[in-house]
Amino acid sequence: MSGAARFLPPLAAALLGAAGVLAFAPFGWFALGWLVPAGLFALLRRAGSGRGGAGLGFAFGCGWFGVGTSWVYVSLSVFGGLPPVLAGIATALFCAVLALFPALAGYAFARWRRGGFVADALFFAALWTLGEWLRSWLFTGFPWLVLGYSQAPPSPLAGYAPIVGVYGLSLLAALLGAAIAEVLRRWFVVPCADARTRLFCPALPLLSIGAVLAGGDLLGDLRWTAPVGAPVKVALLQGNVPQDLKWRPEKLNESLVIYDRLLREHPATLSVLPETAIPAFLGELPPPYLERLLEHALAQQGDLLFGVPVGDGERYANAAASIGVSPTQLYSKSHLVPFGEFVPPGFQWFLDLMRIPMSNFTPGPDRQAPLAIAGQQVAVNICYEDVFGSEIIRALPQATLLVNLSNTAWFGDSLAQPQHLQIAQLRALETGRPMLRATNTGMTAIVGADGRVQAALPPFTRDALVAEVSGYAGTTPFVRWGNVPAVAAALLLLLAGGRRRPE
Known part of the structure; x- marks a missing residue:
């Protein structure tokens, strides 16, 4: 890839990040909480190196936080008394620091992914979740715009919240995103040669999507x-x-x-x-x-x-x-x-x-x-x-x-x-x-x-x-165990999905 084309993947990642804010309130388009990770998953699988993955993750984070936490500028400028230029610089630096977390996840994914769909999906979801969890406590923590918040009711994933909490919802939403990306890839990018079996090519990711959504819907009827x-x-x-x-x-x-x-x-x-x-x-x-x-x-x-x-x-x-x-x-x-x-x-x-x-x-x-x-x-x-x-x-x-x-x-x-x-x-x-x-x-x-x-x-x-x-x-199970199950699951998926040794 050369010339202007080199900037297309980072630009797409930044636009995806900005669009992801629509999954949260006040817009509430919770399905974008699956589709945006799907797009990032697809981009990261095409990254040629850890450095490329880091760049995509950073661009995504700049769009995600630049739009989603734009209110920081209001606080600094309108009410904090900073001159607009200084407030703009401070807000940009703040968003850039936050973007380092998806950049780290992007680097790790591109550097150590195995290459198969299942392993890649598990690795991607684990890195996404652990990056958000790390952001929730490092330097006193800033767990704003955690993906799982976009899955508040009426999202079918909300039924899992009393069990695995918001980071568990992030893990599930990222897994759904990877599965959706794979369905689209198998249908449109590398479809089966035999048209009669084309509908069955994405069976595994489709079943995964159906199982996760159905499970959340059933759990939503439980009262803890x-x-x-x-x-x-x-x-x-x-x-x-x-x-x-x-x-x-x-x-x-x-x-x-x-x-x-x-x-x-x-x-x-x-x-x-x-x-x-x-x-x-x-x-x-x-x-x-x-x-x-x-x-x-x-x-x-x-x-x-x-x-x-x-x-x-x-x-x-x-x-x-x-x-x-x-x-x-x-x-x-x-x-x-x-x-x-x-x-x-x-x-x-x-x-x-x-x-x-x-x-x-x-x-x-x-x-x-x-x-x-x-x-x-x-x-x-x-x-x-x-x-x-x-x-x-x-x-x-x-x-x-x-x-x-x-x-x-x-x-x-x-x-x-x-x-x-x-x-x-x-x-x-x-x-x-x-x-x-x-x-x-x-x-x-x-x-x-x-x-x-x-x-x-x-x-x-x-x-x-x-x-x-x-x-x-x-x-609820979350009251009893807190974030331990979600973080433990993410760590297990990290081990299951990543390479044991770097290339």
């Missing part, structure tokens, strides 16, 4: 958990306070008034306010306001859960506090966001360029008991924490409800909000628990234990989502 106790009336408050005004001291009273009014207009046994809904340290709030919040909760014989920083100017935590008929309790966010909530070593200069208030939080303990409020055992997680399924299950099986407090106003009207809601769908599926989301600007929602969104507020509106919600008890 069941409602427990009486339903509780909940009110999830969405204050829609503009991010550029929220942290101004002179606007504090405005935020307090907004949530006071929403509480009065939407009484409930369990009221939930978003992450840092009250933009001041808990100890600095006017006592009369705290007393008023307590009165709201006591009037309903219930509890109020609200996001608020706790500590002082030197050491402070991103927390959720409860007040009401139950004893006052506190949850402190343990998995912090690099650059947004803590300063990685050597990067203070970068934070100095931005205008992010309270950007050096102290993490809470890794394991914190559920909050006993409103007659439920509530596993609280704050914003970004719900992308780490293996951490969410630390509070299970004791917890009956999952509650997420978020403030995605940092990302404006972008893909971040619907993508984050889709992540919550997988957490509900994995745990067999409803997920309640109270957010500042969206998407405030109730996700059922089956992973389906039962109700949601329109983003960028000021309102409350009120509903009756039941807690759930029981243990």
